[in-house]
Amino acid sequence: MTAGQTTRAERMAAPLARQVVKELAAEHGACLRPVQLRRTEIDTGHVEQVLIPCGHTLASVCPSCAERARILRAAQCREGWHLDHEPVIDPDPATEEQRDLITDRAEAQEGRDLLACAGLGTSDLDEQIEELDEQITDSGLRGKVLPARPRRHRSTRRRQDAAPLPRRTVNPRTVGKTYTTPDGKTFRPSLFVTLTSPSYGRVGEDGAPAHPDTYDYQRAARDALHFAALFDRFIQNLRRYVGYDLQYFAAIEPQRRLAPHVHLAIRGTISRHELREVIAATYHQVWWPSSEVAKYDGGHLPVWDEQTGTFLDPDTGEILPTWDQALDAIGDGDEPRHVARFGVRFDAQGVLAGSRDASRCIGYLTKYLTKHLGDCHQATTDAQAGHAIRLADALRYEPCSPTCANWLRYGIQPRNARPGLRPGACKGKAHRREYLGYAGRRVLVSRKWSGKTLADHRADRRIWLTSALGLPATDPRRYSWEPVKPGDPDHMPNGQRLLHVVADRIQWQTALELARRRAAEADLPATGSAA
Ligand SMILES: [Zn+2]
């Protein structure tokens, strides 16, 4: 072989230039999928290409953006946990347009109710009211002037039974109690709580069942599907029990056995005894039709009838019961289809503001937020892999919601039935392997936690950054923005965008480092030495 020539193996061993750019970007916390925008200064017409981070929360998609999102959640958690004053949440005053819309809505309602009283038709005004409600929402007002009219009446008797707990009226206070020690020190303890799902069968250290044949996969699947509703109920019960507007920051995570559990930072403190009582009394009843018998399976499936817009039995041509009809068929003597509860085992510890414990708990609360539930624990043994497959199988035909295609398997038309629905192929996230049956939000934050939205917390960070770098605050109203799509003469391919963000990021980190050093030097006494 002559000098200068390389073998194929040697060439393959050299790192790929593009891959190195990606690695550098990740190392410097730059977004791996920056979005290109064209920014035009309205007064001068000056045009600039701006790259903004993609903002994805999954590390598998963009590790830098996911890590930033996780840090933001940690900041949100920290700020609300030990708050010693009530957060102020004052809505903006209504605009003239919004007030006009509400006035119109009032007149329409009065007209409608007068007609109804006289036994006359109200359909015209009902239509007008519907339009006004839409305009009210579009105008930026929150909520509705009236609760939506219930679509059905009979199933309302299927209310949730009240938990057997003492009930107190809920005081609007959200801040926990302060305690004073004999020597006059005051402290305001908060709480870190972990709630788990019940047992579905014994599992080993690795989370795999000791006896897969008797492990209750159906219950595990249903508990996961209804976990969010159960959590809601728990918070409701807890607030009534403690008698104040208790605030929480909660994160849903999987245990090794792949069942969801929830970590909560709670503002204020509750005794273990009280928690145990509320957990034991909390349950969520699912009043859905029965899905015990699979009536249609394999190639033998209900067929869609274009004319009636319904699903029919493939043999007899009979129309299948609709969702509402199936609900109505639930009798007084029937049991709920599922009752979700928490396991009796829970964990609770008191935490003081600013302590190492507090930081550790915030670490737990945000640890897995950058991963899908199903990717938090990787299966390394056959037993673990088999367990994950059996759980996914159990979730495949479990109806995930009233609109789930799986209802067809049990001879019921799902709500909003439409052509193309096929049992076992529901698009609902809960059925997908990476969700483990829980398709809800991973972070659940009560409204008066920090008194700020995630966007507010993000803005706080930006203000801190621009002031640390000594940059002038820019007025967003000075610019107009538009996306730059492929085909646009200004469009940069992803490789080029990545080079830009890496260069920007390094420049910016150097500037920040310099600003930090200056700030540290300024804090030193004028004559003192750093050594
Ligand atoms: Zn990104």
Ligand SMILES: [Zn+2]
């Ligand atoms: Zn589904």
